[in-house]
Amino acid sequence: MSTANTARPRGSRSPLASVGLHATLVVAAVIAVFPVLWILLTSLKPAQHAITTDFVKEPTLDNYRYLLEDSHFFSWFANSVLVAGVTTVLGVFIAATTGYAVSRFKFPGMKPLMWTLLITQMFPMAILIVPLYNLMGDLGLLNQPLGLIITYLTIAVPFCAWMMKGFFDTIPVEIDESGRVDGLNPFGTFWRLILPLAKPGLAVTGFYAFITAWGEVAYASAFMVGEENLTLAGGLQTFVTQYTSNWGAMSAASVLIAIPAAIFFVFAQRHLVAGMTAGATKG
Amino acid sequence: MAAHTSQSVAKAAGDDVENDVAARGRSRRTDSDSGNRGGSRGGKGASGLRRAVGTHWYAWAMVAPVVLVLGVIIGWPLVRGVYLSLTDANERNVSRTIGVRHIEATYEFVGLDNYVDVLSDPVFLQRLVWTVVWTVACVSITFTLGLALANMLNREFRGRAAYRMALILPWAVPGFVSVFAWRFLFNRDNGILNKILDGGGIAAIPWLDDPTWAKFSVVAVNVWLGVPFMMVALLGGLQSIPGELYEAAEMDGASAWQRFRHITLPGLRAVSMTVILLSTIWTFNMFPVIFLLTRGGPGDSTEILVTQAFREAFITSPRDFAVSATWGVLILLLLMIFALVYRRSLRKQGEVW
Numbered sequence: 001m002s003t004a005n006t007a008r009p010r011g012s013r014s015p016l017a018s019v020g021l022h023a024t025l026v027v028a029a030v031i032a033v034f035p036v037l038w039i040l041l042t043s044l045k046p047a048q049h050a051i052t053t054d055f056v057k058e059p060t061l062d063n064y065r066y067l068l069e070d071s072h073f074f075s076w077f078a079n080s081v082l083v084a085g086v087t088t089v090l091g092v093f094i095a096a097t098t099g100y101a102v103s104r105f106k107f108p109g110m111k112p113l114m115w116t117l118l119i120t121q122m123f124p125m126a127i128l129i130v131p132l133y134n135l136m137g138d139l140g141l142l143n144q145p146l147g148l149i150i151t152y153l154t155i156a157v158p159f160c161a162w163m164m165k166g167f168f169d170t171i172p173v174e175i176d177e178s179g180r181v182d183g184l185n186p187f188g189t190f191w192r193l194i195l196p197l198a199k200p201g202l203a204v205t206g207f208y209a210f211i212t213a214w215g216e217v218a219y220a221s222a223f224m225v226g227e228e229n230l231t232l233a234g235g236l237q238t239f240v241t242q243y244t245s246n247w248g249a250m251s252a253a254s255v256l257i258a259i260p261a262a263i264f265f266v267f268a269q270r271h272l273v274a275g276m277t278a279g280a281t282k283g
Numbered sequence: 284m285a286a287h288t289s290q291s292v293a294k295a296a297g298d299d300v301e302n303d304v305a306a307r308g309r310s311r312r313t314d315s316d317s318g319n320r321g322g323s324r325g326g327k328g329a330s331g332l333r334r335a336v337g338t339h340w341y342a343w344a345m346v347a348p349v350v351l352v353l354g355v356i357i358g359w360p361l362v363r364g365v366y367l368s369l370t371d372a373n374e375r376n377v378s379r380t381i382g383v384r385h386i387e388a389t390y391e392f393v394g395l396d397n398y399v400d401v402l403s404d405p406v407f408l409q410r411l412v413w414t415v416v417w418t419v420a421c422v423s424i425t426f427t428l429g430l431a432l433a434n435m436l437n438r439e440f441r442g443r444a445a446y447r448m449a450l451i452l453p454w455a456v457p458g459f460v461s462v463f464a465w466r467f468l469f470n471r472d473n474g475i476l477n478k479i480l481d482g483g484g485i486a487a488i489p490w491l492d493d494p495t496w497a498k499f500s501v502v503a504v505n506v507w508l509g510v511p512f513m514m515v516a517l518l519g520g521l522q523s524i525p526g527e528l529y530e531a532a533e534m535d536g537a538s539a540w541q542r543f544r545h546i547t548l549p550g551l552r553a554v555s556m557t558v559i560l561l562s563t564i565w566t567f568n569m570f571p572v573i574f575l576l577t578r579g580g581p582g583d584s585t586e587i588l589v590t591q592a593f594r595e596a597f598i599t600s601p602r603d604f605a606v607s608a609t610w611g612v613l614i615l616l617l618l619m620i621f622a623l624v625y626r627r628s629l630r631k632q633g634e635v636w
Contacts, residue, residue, distance in 0.1 A: 107338075158353065265455035
């Protein structure tokens with residue numbers, strides 16, 4: 001963990017270097033935190049003071065009240081939860097056995113499949129958005145959460161399969177072998193032995209799939225129209241357009257969207273980061 | 284959003300190196316297997332096939348859902364996208380339903396006309412140049428800052444956990460929220476940045492209203508969004524470099540710079556190559572930052588290739604689906620060429636990819 005130069009007093013920093021280190025990190029931390037903090041403060045200011053530089057003078061929850069009572073925030077939030085949630089569940093469900101199969105078996109067609117999974121992850125949305133838009137139009141799924149869910153599966157499925165392969169790779173093959181000895185077929189082994197062990201991996205995969213769908217902007221902006229059909233990414237855009245700028249409502253909405261995500265993220269961060277870097281650092 | 288899409292692929296990214304190696308080793312074996320089988324198959328093709336099905340049916344059954352889903356929702360639209368780029372489809376002539384009346388599509392096949400039009404229009408070159416500048420600027424700055432911060436955080440000192448938490452924050456906030464926060468800060472008349480400059484006696488900067496400043500602003504925001512991921516990935520890489528190497532180097536009298544140059548950088552090679560490739564692809568395709576911060580403006584000065592494709596189909600009127608599809612195909616081709624060149628250059632340097 002610790003690098004050598006910190007383990008021994010010989011390598012300890014001079015006071016000057018220490019000051020430099022802390023000064024740099026403080027500046028970086030301020031730049032990282034300030035925009036988020038400023039939005040939080042703005043959301044607590046009365047609307048007419050939204051654009052002042054004062055720190056909160058007369059804190060008020062008016063922005064939140066407006067947001068929850070007079071805007072479509074609830075619909076947007078519900079739409080986002082529905083779309084991202086269903087995408088996550090379907091994505092993980094569809095991709096799980098594939099992740100296992102490519103982790104464990106060698107079979108004809110495996111190499112092209114892996115390449116396909118890899119390449120589809122670098123697809124720009126620009127290539128699929130028009131055909132998917134026309135397809136959804138033909139099926140009457142524009143403006144429907146289902147249309148957006150199907151669209152997001154184009155992102156979630158290849159990604160979940162890749163990611164789960166990584167997690168299955170970390171589970172020792174001996175477990176599979178013991179299952180086979182006990183007379184389980186590959187499906188039984190997967191379902192009874194491997195899946196329970198891979199639960200943390202599935203959770204991390206699901207989390208990433210969720211926040212990807214949660215933060216998607218392009219498809220959501222193109223496919224969903226009409227105030228109450230929007231997702232949060234679309235809804236937030238309605239507060240600050242060419243013609244109106246309701247910065248108070250925008251900041252309050254931002255806080256309500258960001259805080260749960262950030263808390264969860266910070267809480268799960270250690271786990272997520274460990275999962276994420278495990279593959280890379282082995283290389 | 285930047286960071287969020289990013290990190291999602293990030294994990295997959297982390298695995299790629301490893302997986303690719305594994306896949307290679309394995310596929311080589313599979314190849315030779317099938318080669319042998321092909322040899323012995325000569326007279327009894329049917330039984331060979333039956334044997335293959337017998338051996339592999341469960342693997343095929345397991346991958347079937349993904350193959351099916353990908354075929355339907357990616358394969359088919361992809362083929363259709365390529366086809367649309369060869370037609371003159373726009374919102375007036377595609378099939379549509381108005382009320383109960385269904386109107387059939389009337390667009391026609393026009394061959395490569397759209398490609399000729401797009402490629403001969405100076406707009407394409409402008410967009411391409413700016414997209415490349417944007418990608419190179421974002422990736423190089425993000426990587427440099429991420430590497431510097433990761434190196435600092437890799438030492439032991441008081442408050443390390445707190446700094447780390449603070450520095451990760453931009454990643455924890457949904458991207459589109461962050462971009463709006465920045466739009467607020469950049470506001471010309473009332474944004475905090477200009478108020479601070481004003482306090483220092485500096486005239487307001489038209490952050491998003493002047494082409495040059497707008498370019499600067501979108502890069503700054505994208506860097507802000509991307510640094511945490513880069514930092515975390517590189518920190519993971521740093522922690523996997525054995526401390527003994529540094530110890531030995533120090534014994535031999537290597538300076539801090541020499542240690543960084545000859546131990547840290549080579550030790551980070553695998554991680555760096557992966558994150559640079561990924562972040563290049565993400566940045567190239569980065570839609571939300573540009574779309575939400577400037578809408579490609581002022582004018583069209585910050586429009587990159589993907590936002591241009593989006594604009595053709597969903598913003599300009601009449602919506603031009605064919606031209607948008609053409610841009611989409613061109614973007615995909617560019618990315619694939621880039622990935623191939625990158626891979627080849629890695630191979631030349633003896634990387635395992």
